[in-house]
Amino acid sequence: MEKKFVKYIWSVTRFVIVFGLAFIILKPFIYKILMAFMSPEDLLDSTVRLVPKNFSLYYWKVALEGLELDITGWLTFIMSFSVGIFQTFVCSMIAYGLARFKFRGNRLAFMAVIVIMLIPPQVYSIAQYLRFTNFNYGIGGSALNLTDSLIPLYILALTGLGLKEGLYIYLMRSFYMSLPKDLENAAYIDGASPISTFFRVILPNSRTILTTVFLFSFAWQWTDVSYPSLYFSEMAVLATKIPNIYIRIGLSADPLGSNIAQNAAGMLAMIPLLVLYGFSQKALVNSIVRTGNAN
Amino acid sequence: MMQHKVPKKGNISLEKKKAFAGYFFIFPLIIGVILIFIPNMIQTLIFTVNDIVIDKGQYSLKYIGFNNFVTSLTVDPQFIRLLAESVRQLVTDIPVILIFSLFIATILNQKFRGRLLARSIFFVPVILATGIIAKVESLTNIMNIVEVGRQTGGVVSNTNFAGFEQLLSSLNFNTGLINIVVGAADGIYRVVQSSGIQIFIFMAALQEVPLSLYEAANVEGCSKWELFWKITLPVISPQILVCGVYTIVDTFSKPNSPMFEYINRLAFAQNQYGLATAMYMMYFLCIAVIIAVAGFAMSKFVFYNE
Numbered sequence: 385m386e387k388k389f390v391k392y393i394w395s396v397t398r399f400v401i402v403f404g405l406a407f408i409i410l411k412p413f414i415y416k417i418l419m420a421f422m423s424p425e426d427l428l429d430s431t432v433r434l435v436p437k438n439f440s441l442y443y444w445k446v447a448l449e450g451l452e453l454d455i456t457g458w459l460t461f462i463m464s465f466s467v468g469i470f471q472t473f474v475c476s477m478i479a480y481g482l483a484r485f486k487f488r489g490n491r492l493a494f495m496a497v498i499v500i501m502l503i504p505p506q507v508y509s510i511a512q513y514l515r516f517t518n519f520n521y522g523i524g525g526s527a528l529n530l531t532d533s534l535i536p537l538y539i540l541a542l543t544g545l546g547l548k549e550g551l552y553i554y555l556m557r558s559f560y561m562s563l564p565k566d567l568e569n570a571a572y573i574d575g576a577s578p579i580s581t582f583f584r585v586i587l588p589n590s591r592t593i594l595t596t597v598f599l600f601s602f603a604w605q606w607t608d609v610s611y612p613s614l615y616f617s618e619m620a621v622l623a624t625k626i627p628n629i630y631i632r633i634g635l636s637a638d639p640l641g642s643n644i645a646q647n648a649a650g651m652l653a654m655i656p657l658l659v660l661y662g663f664s665q666k667a668l669v670n671s672i673v674r675t676g677n678a679n
Numbered sequence: 680m681m682q683h684k685v686p687k688k689g690n691i692s693l694e695k696k697k698a699f700a701g702y703f704f705i706f707p708l709i710i711g712v713i714l715i716f717i718p719n720m721i722q723t724l725i726f727t728v729n730d731i732v733i734d735k736g737q738y739s740l741k742y743i744g745f746n747n748f749v750t751s752l753t754v755d756p757q758f759i760r761l762l763a764e765s766v767r768q769l770v771t772d773i774p775v776i777l778i779f780s781l782f783i784a785t786i787l788n789q790k791f792r793g794r795l796l797a798r799s800i801f802f803v804p805v806i807l808a809t810g811i812i813a814k815v816e817s818l819t820n821i822m823n824i825v826e827v828g829r830q831t832g833g834v835v836s837n838t839n840f841a842g843f844e845q846l847l848s849s850l851n852f853n854t855g856l857i858n859i860v861v862g863a864a865d866g867i868y869r870v871v872q873s874s875g876i877q878i879f880i881f882m883a884a885l886q887e888v889p890l891s892l893y894e895a896a897n898v899e900g901c902s903k904w905e906l907f908w909k910i911t912l913p914v915i916s917p918q919i920l921v922c923g924v925y926t927i928v929d930t931f932s933k934p935n936s937p938m939f940e941y942i943n944r945l946a947f948a949q950n951q952y953g954l955a956t957a958m959y960m961m962y963f964l965c966i967a968v969i970i971a972v973a974g975f976a977m978s979k980f981v982f983y984n985e
Contacts, residue, residue, distance in 0.1 A: 398786055403793075405783070406800040408871055413807070474707050482702025485697050493705050502924065502970065503720075504932030506939055507959045510731075510952050511722035513739055515715070537967050543711025551876070551925070553708075558883075578700035603806045614947075623811040654807055661806050665799050 413651070415624055420648035421445055427640055443641070447649035450629035451622060457462035458622040460606060461656070463534055468602035470541040471549055472594055479556030480582055484568075494557075501550025505610065514612055532616045547604055547611065552597045559593040560586075603657050622653040727960050731952040738952075747957035761938045766794045766965060769930050772873075773973065775866070776926050777919065782873040784881035804877030838966060873929065883909070884918035914980040920977045924970055931966045938962060 423440030431437075434511070482494050500575040505512075520527035530536050540546040544553060567589060571581040587594070612624045626649045631641040661668075702709075720907055727747055729740040739756065751758045787798055857941070890909050912919075933939070946955035 398789070398791060398795075402786060402791075402797045405871055409800055409803055410870055413803075420691075477704045481701050485701030486694075487698035488700035488834060490701065493708060494714075496708065499711075500716065502928050503963060504928065506932060506942075507963045508719040508723045509959075510946060510956055511719045511726060512715075514721070514733075523716070525696045529895060540711075540715070541706055544708045544717060545711045545715055550761065553709060553879075554921075565690065575743075578697060582704070585814070599806070607807075607811045609811050626811055650811060653811070657806055661799075661803075666805065 401429045416647040416651055419644050419646050420447070420651065422644070424524075424536075424641060427644075437654045443645045445654070446631060447629060447652055450645065451625050451649050451652060456620055456625055459619060460623070460653075463537065463621060464605040466534070466603045467537055467541050467546065468598045470538060471546050471601040472551060472598045472665055474542055474544055475549055475552040475556055475597060476587065476590065476594060477582070477599045479553045480560050480586060482553070483557045483560035486576070491517070495522065495551050496623040497557075500545065501548075501554060505547075509614065516615070532618050536615060537611060546601075548600070556590075556593055556597060559590065563589065572575045591668045592667045599660060599664045601667060602660065606653075606657060622649075626650055626653065690931065708805055713739050723956055723960065726953055726956040729953050731956075733950065733952065743953070747954050748917065748961065750954060755954075755958075756866050757941055760964065761941055762965065765936060766969070769927065769969065772870070772930060773923060773926050776870055776874050776877060777923055779870050781875035781915075781919070783874065784878045784885055787878070788882055788885050801878055802875060804872050805879070832956050863873070873926075877926060878930070880918050880922050880925075881949065884915040888914045893985050916977075916981040920974065923977055927966060927973065929969055932961070 418435060420443045421439050422436035422443075423438040423442055426436050426438055426440075429437065452568045477591045478497070482490060482497070513531075516530045516539075518527040519536075537546070541549070544550075563586070565583050568581050571585050572578075576584065607623055609623045611620075616624065626646055629642065629645050629649050631638045631645055633641075725740070728744060729745075730743050732739050732741070761923060783801065787794065787801065846856070858904060888911055892914070896910060898905055930936075942955050942958050945951045945958070
């Protein structure tokens with residue numbers, strides 16, 4: 385009887401904690417969306433607090449125009465998608481190599497991954513920037529300026545140095561360590577080489593972690609400002625457009641209205657991520673189960 | 680490793696083949712580390728002792744010894760203060776984030792109604808609260824301008840809970856007390872926002888704990904409290920270390936932290952590249968020291984089941 389009571393109390397407490405925190409997480413998004421529906425007059429009206437009196441699409445329109453979706457939207461999508469694919473593939477290769485094969489320098493390579501994960505990219509951002517403005521490895525003769533293109537991003541993604549790639553390698557490595565070895569052994573007995581085993585057996589069996597890493601990589605590239613703000617001067621992606629949305633009243637800027645429009649633009653830019661998240665949510669939760677089975 | 684008694688010759692060739700495959704798989708990493716990462720780090724070290732002038736993508740260096748370090752530490756008005764501030768915040772944040780995410784991971788691993796919904800909501804910050812969304816002034820700031828600015832004429836509070844703060848002050852609470860309460864509420868928001876990946880890793884780790892251990896302990900008559908301290912915590916301790924280190928790095932490398940904004944302004948608005956690099960280096964050394972100390976302290980408690 386007493387045990388049942390304690391259990392009941394706990395389930396109520398748990399509900400309050402979980403959904404209270406869920407509210408804290410969602411609150412800013414709810415506010416931002418509600419605020420963006422206000423009309424400019426509502427901002428001056430002190431009786432309007434959160435829910436707008438005169439619904440208006442004014443700020444959404446400003447945001448939409450400011451984003452220039454037809455150009456920026458595509459560029460952002462191409463960038464995030466291709467980088468996501470490259471990073472997912474390269475990280476799964478590296479992680480599989482680290483997790484399953486014994487060779488000289490394995491530990492050293494894993495240490496390198498940890499070090500890459502630990503050093504904030506800002507520390508060497510200037511050196512890296514100059515490397516790509518004078519890209520020259522003594523092959524082509526004259527140095528190339530690779531800014532205002534996606535090439536530096538691709539080079540970094542393909543060599544395991546892209547945004548947060550150390551973390552992805554780490555996560556995937558623990559996933560591969562947990563994968564039963566029977567699958568591979570069966571393939572080896574059939575005479576398959578390790579490389580073809582990776583492509584034919586391992587990749588199809590690691591769909592959950594591949595989806596998870598692709599989701600992270602796509603979403604973080606999509607919202608990233610550190611790379612585009614440094615390397616793009618003429619090209620623009622959604623993340624660099626958002627802070628530049630300003631509303632002017634006559635000659636002076638309207639800071640409050642601009643801020644609302646920027647937040648509305650941010651919400652608009654997040655829609656594709658929410659859609660993607662909706663689709664991959666199950667894989668994300670499932671990969672939690674798998675990543676944890678490293679024994 | 681998984682081979683039984685195979686004739687010796689075949690064994691060696693398979694081992695060799697596998698070692699070769701290992702190098703093949705990590706080849707991209709080798710290229711990246713040797714051709715890009717290590718040169719970047721060396722270049723960065725060179726930059727710290729030079730004055731850099733950049734003109735149309737070309738740059739020239741002028742050796743000035745340790746002047747950049749001396750300037751950052753003695754002449755620069757902000758650096759020391761910002762550094763101390765970020766270290767202080769980090770030291771208080773790490774334990775809170777770790778305990779919080781472990782707690783949430785434990786809850787989310789239990790079976791209850793709406794678990795799927797709760798799990799999806801807790802991962803929303805991982806996807807959305809990064810990069811630009813964190814950078815565009817949070818709405819709560821707008822709310823402040825609206826709420827506070829309307830009445831006081833421009834005194835804008837820095838917290839996310841301006842309305843709450845006002846409520847307390849209208850009830851004649853002591854200002855110091857208000858600051859503590861509002862600070863805590865603001866802290867919860869920040870902690871929730873930065874615990875996403877940690878919750879993810881802990882949830883995975885918790886599922887790793889072998890059920891047989893719990894069953895055995897139950898037979899011995901352990902209480903739930905004992906189960907947590909004697910079984911769960913030791914088994915997941917390697918992930919606690921990982922999460923701790925990740926938290927430190929993540930907190931330190933947030934692009935919208937005041938420290939980075941200050942250094943970036945120096946570098947890209949005032950073209951003080953050498954000075955900025957030296958500051959980055961010192962900032963990073965601070966992280967390295969904290970990671971080393973925290974890692975060493977935590978590794979004392981890490982238990983490897985091997």
